[in-house]
Amino acid sequence: MQTALLTCSPDTPLHEAAQRMANRQCSSMLIMHRNEVLGIWTEHDSLRLDFDDPGSLHIPINEVMSSPVSSLHQSTPITEVARRFGEEQRRHFLVVNDEGLPQGIVSQTDIALKQGLELYLCLREVHDAMDSQPLVLPGTLSLGQAAAGMREQKRDAAVVACENGEFGIITERDMVRFAARHPGNTSIGQLVSRPLQTIDADDTLLRARDILIDNRLRHLAVQDKKRRIVGMLGFRHMLEGAEQRYQLELRQALAQRDQALSRSRLNLQLAERVIEASLEGVIITDARGHIEFVNPAFSHTTGYPQEEVLGKTPAILSSGRHDATFYADMWQTLRQKGYWRGEIWNRRKNGQLYLELLTITAIRDSNQDISNFAALFTDITHIRENEDQIRKLAYYDALTRLPNRRLLEDRLELAIRHAHRHQQRLAVLFIDLDHFKQVNDTLGHAAGDELLLDVSRRMVARLREDDTLARLGGDEFIALLPDLHETDEASRIARRLIEAIDDPFEINNQTFRIGCSLGISLYPDDGTTVEQLLQRADAAMYRAKQEGRNTYRLYSTSMDVHEHRWLAMETALRDAIDSGEGLSLHYQPLVERDSGRLASMEALARWHHPRFGPVSPGDFIPLAERSGLILPLSRRLMKMVAAQLRHWLDAGLAPVPVAVNLSARQFWQFDLIEQIRSLYQEYRLPDGLISFELTESMLLDKQQQAVQILTALRQLGCQVAMDDFGTGYSSLSYLHQLPITALKIDKSFIQQLGESQGSETILAAITGMAQGLKLTVVAEGVETDAQLDALRRYHVNLIQGYLTGRPIPAQQIAERYLINESRASPP
Secondary structure (H helix, E strand, O other), X not given: OEOOOOEEOOOOEXXXXXXXXXXXXXXXXXXXXXXXXXXXXXXXXXXXXXXXXXHHHHOEHHHOOEOOOOEEEOOOOHHHHHHHHHHHOOOEEEEEOOOOOEEEEEEHHHHXXXXXXXXXXXXXXXXXXXXXXXXXXXXXXXXXXXXXXXXXXXXOEEEEEOOOOOEEEEEHHHHHHHHHOOOOOOOHHHOOEOOOXXXXXXXXXXXXXXXXXXXXXXXXXXXXXXXXXXXXXXXXXXXXXXXXXXXXXXXXXXXXXXXXXXXXXXXXXXXXXXXXXXXXXXXXXXXXXXXXXXXXXXXXXXXXXXXXXXXXXXXXXXXXXXXXXXXXXXXXXHHHHOEEEEEEEEEOOOOOEEEEEEXXXXXXXXXXXXXXXXXXXXXXHHHHHHHHHHHHOOOEOOOOOOEOHHHHHHHHHHHHHHHHHHOOEEEEEEEEEOOHHHHHHHXXXXXXHHHHHHHHHHHHHHOOOOOEXXXXXXXXXXXXXXXXXXXXXXXXXXXXXXXXXXXXXXXXXXXXOOOEEEEEEEEOOOOOOHHHHHHHHHHHHHHHHHOOOOOEEEOXXXXXXXXXXXXXXXHHHHHHHHHOOOEEEEEEEEEXXXXXXXXXXXXXXXXXXXXXXXXXXXXXXXXXXXXXXXXXXXXXXXXXXXXXXXXXXXXXXXXXXXXXXXXXXXXXXXXXXXXXXXXXXXXXXXXXXXXXXXXXXXXXXXXXXXXXXXXXXXHOOOOEEXXXXXXXXXXXXXXXXXXXXXXXXXXXXXXXXXXXXXXXXXXXXXXXXXXXXXXXXXXXXXXXXXXXXXXXXXXXXXXXXOOOOOOEEHHHHHHHHHHHHHHHOOO
């Protein structure tokens, strides 16, 4: 509901009122004089304006307002509001309080947004609710002609066919803007909103709702499989479709009831069978509300057999959650309108609460007096539970059902406050499983998931009742131990956890051990904030891993020295990124499997520091990730690649495409495409000379947004490869939707050729799938001739590994490959 009312006086010029509505993005405005509501002017009223006469837009608004204004009480149920929208063919109601004073304005869009998920589950697909005869206007029409067409066709939006073959959309809200600032004789083809946002007719209404909300839209054009516009969809259509379905269900229920009662006069036994077979609960009472009949579905849902409720009132099911006013309003509606429909909480015989969707209908005799009431209800508790489960996933790990990092940090924050107030101590235990990756690689991810479940169950069983165990992700866990009396208590619990995980595991009839490394930080000794305690427990865990694994370490001042070294290294890396000193690139060739000819190269970062010496990428890349330097580092490396390519071109060489690895943070940067486009322009590079590699895990959570970014990269001519394919949680269902060009098979599969039947089966599946999708396949980590020979049985295009070439500096790569390639190229 729009509670901040937008009002104006009756003599306000129309264009000024329209400007205020446009600024506030409101769909209606009340016209008031001395606190009295005189009328209302809405977006729909804008269609009645004469846009061909700009002078008419300066008349007082009271000359074009709608009056009187339809209103409803603020306590009116949403379902009743939706019904009145349908019956009275209105789009806005004024909401008033007991004194009749305005409290807000409710629109059809408000009602559609407040509907529960069952609306979208019931109306499953877009074509169920869309306007199948959308208004399509030529872009050459004037604004006045367009408004007249929309008014005559009773449409709140129209698709506009522009001269260049594109489509746009014009809506009532656009008309309000044009009323505020008249565009003159401009054709609507120049005024419409583009591009036209579309959705497939077979898509779900739930996805359409998400698109409308996420993009702050009110309309979507609907297209068929041939990309033709076949409909229009907005919140109004969803609401009308839902109301029609509700009315259809009610009419069907009433028809079944009337038919059953009619047949009961001839054959009561047949009527009873029909009602008994219903999956919905049925209650029939007399005019005073005493139960005369219930069907088996009633007994199944409530737990009350028929003999226990006959003669009693439905109050036997009362949950106590609704007050007397709720029931008084229900009976008042029943007497006035003859039926009531809504959601109500009731209680089963065993005391369990449940939520039902209830329809009560008054049955009248030949004298039109109420003789009975018939109630039909459906248990919808599971629908609400599903919605609660969706909310729960935001705070709990989907696999183990343990708290996730978000909930852990909330609990840790509260525990710190409690410990500070009561002068107590607490401990944070950072737990990392040892050799977990080997289990994943050997037994598969399903076995890895089962192992994580077993580990979490064992650790929960070893913790105290008030302790919290959370999963950060992967094989990392955090245990929060509040109310500690001594440090040894945390050490004892740590030993119990290590012993629990050290015991053998048995999965898929295979027995194995893994172990864990554990770090402990204490409040207030090691930190007083959430970040400090987590960071220092993490540091202690790494120390335990470095000193032999399957043990625990407490955070200590000696670890501060280690942290200072990392801080110094971080500072040095920051300086290297700013100046470029010490940073270099090595290039590893990718060659064609059959011809051995150079196809492309992968750029690999190297760092040499005067104090730290050569620093492994395995050290400085995670350091850059942890310290937030990964973005400036990535930009620096991309510039170095572009500069090297420009140097080779100026030297008369013919460089092949060079692949750059994109980090997750770099990939999701809002200006990534603009950065790459600027790079091509600054270094005058031919299209496609820089390509990109990314891991599949980067795309799992935001597949649709990823498709947009990948499409933009492809439009720049860039090749895109999915790296380390097969090692993550691959989702083949969306792979065909991604505009990628290559798959790089992880070296773990290559190294097990001839040793693992499973690896060969997976390799055959991946290469076969890639061939069907017309993707280039790159085999990584090829180190022996035997591996190369084995790969000839599969659809593999390119080879990368020590067998065909190690990463080497730019000068060597040019001398070894590019000079020969340049000589082999035709003049």
